[in-house]
Amino acid sequence: MANGLTRDDLQDPVVKHMRGDFVQLHARQTVAEALDSIRAQQPEGRIIYFYVVADDGRLLGVVPTRRLLLSPREQPLTDIMVKKVITIPHTASVIEACEFFILHKLLAFPVVDEQRRMIGLVDVDVYTSELSNLERHDESEQLFQLIGVQLSEAQQTSPLLSFCKRFPWLLTNIAGGIIAALLAGMFEAELQQTVALALFIPVVLALAESVCIQSVSLALQSRHTPRWRDLTGRLGRELCTGLFLGGACGLLVGLAALAWMGQVGVAACILGGIGVGVTGGATLGIAVPSVLRLLQRDPQVAAGPIALAATDMLTLLLYLSLARWLLAVS
Secondary structure (H helix, E strand, O other): OOOOOOOHHHHOEHHHOOEOOOOEEEOOOEHHHHHHHHHHHOOOOOOOEEEEEOOOOEEEEEEEHHHHHHOOOOOEHHHHOEOOOOOEEOOOEHHHHHHHHHHHOOOEEEEEOOOOEEEEEEEHHHOOHHHHOOOOHHHHHHHHHHHHHHHHHHHHOOHHHHHHHHHHHHHHHHHHHHHHHHHHHHOHHHHHHOHHHHHOHHHHHHHHHHHHHHHHHHHHHOOOOOOHHHHHHHHHHHHHHHHHHHHHHHHHHHHHHHHHHOOHHHHHHHHHHHHHHHHHHHHHHHHHHHHHHHOOOOHHHHHHHHHHHHHHHHHHHHHHHHHHHHHHHO
């Protein structure tokens, strides 16, 4: 690819930029025969993987360099090759090839035709060094955003891929809901004594969850991975914000409950429950995505379910514990 890559270049056919100096090995060869073949071919480019093909040129597998060098010389290639090969169709564009590197994190991909015959090779330079040749930073940002948007759309168009990526994290909500129900059972006496406490559980949880989602969204907007020592400051600022939000929301709902039922104890429980729940939700909403990034995990799908489940359990526990204490005092 030429220097000075532009947006239009990303729509080029990948065959225009693929390499032809790849090494083809035959399925009937042994490791020793394959090594002799590689020496005879003398490939010019950087060697990353060796591709095993049938007599008709169909791609059958790939042999990583380390595996080829360390395997016994008499071992057949078919015994050591990886049969599940991720390929790029020859009809793909450069931007679609870039998506493969983001999704699968491999160093190279074979380009194949309709009969799965290998016609070329695309290595990681298409995604890294060529993009780094961009002269203007704003254009570089636009290109990376374009790749990200197309990648997100590609992931969303596959229902099975979306299900596999999202469902495991929903188990967090299921577990959190069951634990929340068990927590409520621990405070059955208080709920039976003061039915108004149960009536306001939905609004207490809803406010805490809403603020939690706001904080998660704000955390996800930043693509910067914080350092552990910087996380304390972010949590402190969000904690203060949560206190303000929780106090304002709790005061409004508490006054409404007092005007409706005339029970000062219930109003105090609602005020305190919303205050601490919203504060905890705001803090968790910032903490969970940040910690996931620090642990080198993708927060896009995991952060919401984890933060919401934790917020629900924390809010319900604090709300009902405060109710038990206030009712005992009164």
